[in-house]
Amino acid sequence: MIIYGSKAVYIKSEQSKKSICISCGTQGSLTLSVFRRHAHIFWIPLFPIGKKGMSQCQHCKNVLKTKEMPEPIRKEYDILKNKAKGPIWQFTGLGILVVLIAWGSYVNGQDKKLETEYIVSPMDGDIYEYKIETNSYSTLKVTSVSKDSVFVSPNEYEISKKSRIYKINKSENYSEFSYGISKARLKEMYESGEIFDINR
């Protein structure tokens, strides 16, 4: 169950000096108040979604919503509304989202950077996740590295789901023999996406 909705937060009030209460006729008795609404999810504020307001007569306690305000009161209210600033915390959710996106792209970038390093200077024990064909994935384990080649031992199992590939990465699944791939070919396989992940 997702709990979401909106909430209005009080931000500012001002006593009107000129306006006349439409209920009791007293001048200067109206307090104008501004609230800012924000959307929330699981009680975390996401972002502001506009302001609303009211006026209350301190003399007769009559309350008017913005829609009910006569023109002069409404004008005074609009001026107050425009200069009333809401609290920054009403942007909490949006802030979290921006941070998460930035962090995600940073981590992803670091990951790609590392993989590029792994491809250029392979090491014994590196695991390459690669695509055999659509819906068929397997892994190769680096057993030794020479000046221009990498020797890999193929996994004897394959799996149809890319995301489950870790399940077949067990040392007993790798065959006894290994074969060589040139470093240039390896780079090509990585750049074309045939090798889609490297674990060290």
Ligand SMILES: [Zn+2]
């Ligand atoms: Zn009044």
